Amino acid sequence: MSYETEQLSEVKVFKDPVHRYVHVKDRLIWDLIATPEFQRLRRIKQLGTTNLTFHGAEHSRFNHSLGVYEIVRRIIENFADEPNWNKEERLLCLSAALLHDLGHGPFSHSFEKVFKLDHEHFTQQIILGDTKVHEVLERVRPGFSQDVADVIGKTYKDKLVVSLISSQIDADRMDYLLRDAYYTGVSYGQFDMERILRVMRPMEDQVVIKSTGMHAVEDYIMSRYQMYWQVYFHPVTRSAEVILTKILHRAKELYEQGYAFQLEPIHFLSFFKGKVRLDEYIKLDESVVHYYFQLWQEEKDVILRDLCERFMNRRLFKYVEFNPGTEMHVYLELHDLFKKAGLDPSYYLVIDSSSDLPYDFYRPGEERERLPIHLLMPNGELKELSRQSDIVESISGKKRTDHKLYYPKDLIEKVTDLPIKRKIKELLNIQGDGNHVR
Template sequence: MAYKDEKLNEEKVFKDPVHRYIHVRDRVIWDLIGTPEFQRLRRVKQLGTSYLTFHGAEHSRFNHSLGVYEIVRRIIENFKDRPHWDDEERLLCLSAALLHDLGHGPFSHSFEKVFKLDHEDFTRKIILGNTSVNHVLSRVDKGFPQKVADVINKTYENKLVVSLISSQIDADRMDYLQRDAYFTGVSYGHFDMERILRVMRPMEDQVVVKESGMHAVEDYIMSRYQMYWQVYFHPVTRSAEVILTKILHRAKELYESNYTFSLEPVHFRSFFSGEVDLDDYLKLDESITMYYFQIWKEEEDPILRDLCNRFVDRHLFKYVEFNPNQQMSEWMELHQLFQKAGIDPDYYLVVDSSSDLPYDFYRPGEDGERLPIHLLMPNEELKELSRQSDIVEAISGKKRTDHKLYFPRDLVEGLSNRSKTKKRILEILYG
């Protein structure tokens, strides 16, 4: 029997708090789960610094990746023998679903911003490079790793396959909304996934939803909207991200100035030099990163030492509403006042902006075009979701943005009460 068709002697199951069970019968999927590159995802949190806000948010990219695989497996089961579905694409869909987040680094997005990296680039490098994942995929077919990389990269020729993992209603979002809601303990991210899976239908270039399932899709869109503002953009989580980002910036700056660290940051060397190779990338996970932060709590450099103490022991920055576009003169004055007070504004005064577009319809020629969600009407006609749903129309194309200014209140309040600088800083911050 060809490797791609090989089944396990008996089905393996993972007990899962969100989907109850995750089922694996394919030898290829089982072998991929066992690779070091996939097991590394156990050591990367799904929600980065959110555990400092929601203490239950300790779940990993490993949990989420299995969940996305399971949702795709169930969608494909429902698609069997339907028009427009080619069952030859089954293993490709399952592999891409499982591996879609393979390239995430520690504290994902904060880490990427500092070192100007893209986790999707590293996902491709792991899939196509000299790795255990590549060896497993290559046993299916020599061109199979490239196909998996193309699906994740959204360049695969069969757009229906791509839309299962990356669209405005895909397995990735359906898993992370429910999983993140479960582990943070909030109620916003729940929606009727069973109903959505039942009414999904394959079309030539994307998955569509039967019109009878519209209300379940509305619920899904609203749950995504709520999760972004109540969980993903939570200001306390963003405060932790700001400090994490500043730690990495400071360590990089010190490294570039030939500072002598108490422990040579060997795991960060190639990141600091801007030439990250795949081996170095795979060796760095959150447990290693936190080990350095613990060590740096006792570093001689006062800024690195302070920031690491804040992050590890959760003494986070406070925040106020602050729009830099409308308060530029105040921002510049604050910058000068912080310098005057001996508090380095490059590390202790940060404007952070969050924005989200919960749902968008297709607008030709615009940047960031998104394929809309289509409803399949009883007469087989397709209608774009916001044309049928008043709820979705109300939020379509509306980008919400939020700006906050983060600063160490303890350092400001520690200034002398007689200080005019302190008085002016507090006036600007609190009015």
């Protein structure tokens, strides 16, 4: 028996709160789960700093990756007798689904922005590099790891395979919406996934949805819309992300200035230098980052010490609504006042913007063309979703953006120059907590 077809003596199951059970029968999948690189995902939270807003959001990339694998496994099971489905792609799909988030770093997107990293790049590097994951994948056949990396990089020749993991209605999105809703305790992310899986059909280059399942897809699209604005872009979570980002910026700046840390941050050095080796990247997880943040609460540098103490003890920045288009003069005036008050505006006055495009249709020639969701009509014709659904049409192509201005209210209260303090509070409209810039 070849490794590609080798099965476990019995089906192994992971008890899962979202899918009830995650089933593993393939020896390859079982061995991939056991690799150090995949086990590392237990130490990377799925939602970064969201647990400081929704205290239940402690789930990991490990949870989510198993969930995406399970959804793809079920989809493939449903496709078994479909003429457009190539059964030889089964193990490739399952492997790519399981490993799609392998390269996420601590606190994911916030960490990436500071150090100009790309988790998909590192996912591919882990799959193709000198790792246990690569060794396991190559047991299937030479070049199998490259195929998995190509699926994740969206360059694999079979676009149907890619669409299962990366499209506007893929296993990744379906799992994280349901999982994140469960762990945050909200109902916005709920939708009828079982119904969607039943009406999915494989076509030549993408998965389509039987027209009878349109309302389930509408529910999915609206769930995604609500989750982004009620959970993912929650202003308190963004406050924590702002502080996290500023901690990393400050530590990097101090290192570049030759600052003597009480304990040399050896795990960060390659990130500060912008030359990160794969083995160094893999070693850095959230437990290591928290360790340094804990230490940095005792540093001599006032800003680093304060920011770390805020993050570790959830003393977050306050915020006001802000419109960069019409209120930038207010920001510039506040910037000067913060300097005069002895508050470094680079760290204590931060504009944060979030935007989302819940659904879009195909626009040829655009930089990031989006493959739309197609409905399979009774006569065999394909119709783009927003052409059939008034609900989806109402939000198609509409990018919503939200801006907030974050600041430390407690430090403003300590400003000793009363005219400056009064002017800052007036511009921020600080009355109690305040929520609008003047």
